[in-house]
Amino acid sequence: MTSVLVTGGAGFLGSHLCERLLAAGHRVLCLDNLSTGSRANIERLHGDFEFIEHDLINPIRLDAEKVYHLACPASPVHYQSNPVRTVKTNVLGTMNMLGLARRTGARILLASTSEVYGDPKVSPQSEDYLGNVNQLGPRACYDEGKRIAETLMMEYHREHGVDVRIARIFNTYGPRMAPDDGRVVSNFILAALRGEPLRLYGGGRQSRSFCYVDDLIGGLVSLMEYRGELRHQPFNLGNPHEISIRELAETILRLTGSSSPIVDGPAQPDDPGRRCPDITRARAELGFAPGTALEAGLQRTIDYFRACA
Ligand code: UDP
Numbered sequence: 001m002t003s004v005l006v007t008g009g010a011g012f013l014g015s016h017l018c019e020r021l022l023a024a025g026h027r028v029l030c031l032d033n034l035s036t037g038s039r040a041n042i043e044r045l046h047g048d049f050e051f052i053e054h055d056l057i058n059p060i061r062l063d064a065e066k067v068y069h070l071a072c073p074a075s076p077v078h079y080q081s082n083p084v085r086t087v088k089t090n091v092l093g094t095m096n097m098l099g100l101a102r103r104t105g106a107r108i109l110l111a112s113t114s115e116v117y118g119d120p121k122v123s124p125q126s127e128d129y130l131g132n133v134n135q136l137g138p139r140a141c142y143d144e145g146k147r148i149a150e151t152l153m154m155e156y157h158r159e160h161g162v163d164v165r166i167a168r169i170f171n172t173y174g175p176r177m178a179p180d181d182g183r184v185v186s187n188f189i190l191a192a193l194r195g196e197p198l199r200l201y202g203g204g205r206q207s208r209s210f211c212y213v214d215d216l217i218g219g220l221v222s223l224m225e226y227r228g229e230l231r232h233q234p235f236n237l238g239n240p241h242e243i244s245i246r247e248l249a250e251t252i253l254r255l256t257g258s259s260s261p262i263v264d265g266p267a268q269p270d271d272p273g274r275r276c277p278d279i280t281r282a283r284a285e286l287g288f289a290p291g292t293a294l295e296a297g298l299q300r301t302i303d304y305f306r307a308c309a
Contacts, residue, residue: 001048003027005064005106007056007097008071010037012176013111013169015045016217017068022047024221029064031056036073041176056093057085063104066224069097070111072146076139076268077182083141090145091152098156101163109165109224110153112234115143116168119272124242126278127168127234137270150234157232165223165231170238170277174213174297175304185210185298188249189305192258202267204246209276211239212297215290222286230285238277239290255298 004021008014009030014037021028027048033055042051054060056071072089073079079086094110101108117125118133125131133143156162173185191198219237243251249262282288 001025001027002065003029003063005029005031005062005067007031007067007069007093008037008111010034010039010042010051011070012041012178013172013213013216014070015041015176016174016213017070017220018042018045018049020217020221022049029062031060032071036075036078036178036181038178056096057088059096059099062100064100064106065104067097067101067106067108068111068220068224069094069108072111072142074113074142075181075183076142079142080138086141087145090149094149094152098152098162102156102160107163107165107224108153109167109220110149111220112150112166112168113142113146114168114170114236114238114275114277115139116147116150117275118143119270120274123274124240124276124278125236127236127281134270139270154232165226166234167220167223168234168236169216170211170236170275171208172211172213172216172238174301176213177301179305179308184208184245184248185301186305188252189256189298189302192252192256192260193302193305193309195258195260197261197263198249198253199263199265200245200249201265202271203264204249205244206271207242207244207274207276208248209239209242210248210294210297211237211290212292215239215292219282219286219288219290222288223282226286228285230281235282235286236277236279237282237288238279239294240277240279241294242274242276243294251295252298252302255295256302
């Protein structure tokens with residue numbers, strides 16, 4: 001039995017990860033300040049599970065053998081609502097967790113993001129693409145926050161020998177997405193179920209590639225356990241099936257049988273025009289194979305939101 005710390009463990013991805021780790025028989029310590037996570041996400045978890053309400057900006061003394069460091073608001077509406085706090089979470093929170101890993105000898109995995117590629121000029125994005133990020137824009141608190149978090153991981157590895165893993169997570173969806181998250185998948189499903197308009201920000205020609213949550217969690221665990229040559233390098237994790245936001249809206253209307261209209265909404269500043277992961281490295285090294293087709297995953301997510309209504 002390994003003792004595993006999951007920061008952001010009451011969030012969307014964190015709660016699925018805690019569930020997977022408990023099912024594998026690990027002892028799980030979940031840390032969350034509940035700013036975007038919720039107790040409801042973790043109330044049904046059973047096994048050797050402990051929850052501590054704590055904001056990672058403040059140091060905390062804990063022991064663990066493995067640390068999954070996921071804590072940070074990940075949806076633009078949330079990370080932009082208190083941008084300085086988002087930067088602090090990424091800088092101070094990551095330093096605190098790296099300090100813990102250094103002291104205890106724990107292996108630590110950072111949940112980084114496709115946003116480190118900014119508004120990419122190449123597609124698909126592979127791990128060696130250095131990105132196109134506007135450090136002054138409204139997404140910078142998150143994009144640049146995660147970039148410095150990656151830098152900290154690499155420097156704690158080089159300077160202090162900490163055993164680090166870096167996952168660059170692309171858009172992920174599934175049950176337990178927060179309904180008020182502002183994410184396109186949850187917004188569109190809820191609007192479709194309520195008979196309200198689906199709003200395409202900036203025309204809907206921009207693309208994203210959506211990964212079902214169970215596939216993504218499998219990738220995170222594989223990366224944590226991976227011992228190959230590239231283990232300290234970043235790994236893209238996502239589903240390379242790319243679609244436009246307009247196509248996503250049409251698919252959700254069809255799957256829900258909704259007659260909601262699709263309408264134009266305001267363009268969002270610095271909204272990336274394309275996003276698609278090159279997962280060659282994760283496929284080859286981790287055996288990562290995100291097998292859930294978009295329609296199947298959307299159907300499960302629709303069923304979840306229907307049951308919540
Ligand atoms: N989007 C949209 N309508 C919505 C919510 C989002 O058209 O109700 C667009 C948004 O502008 C972006 C894409 O959908 O181009 C994905 O947005 P999301 O916030 O889900 O993720 P991210 O921008 O971080 O990829």
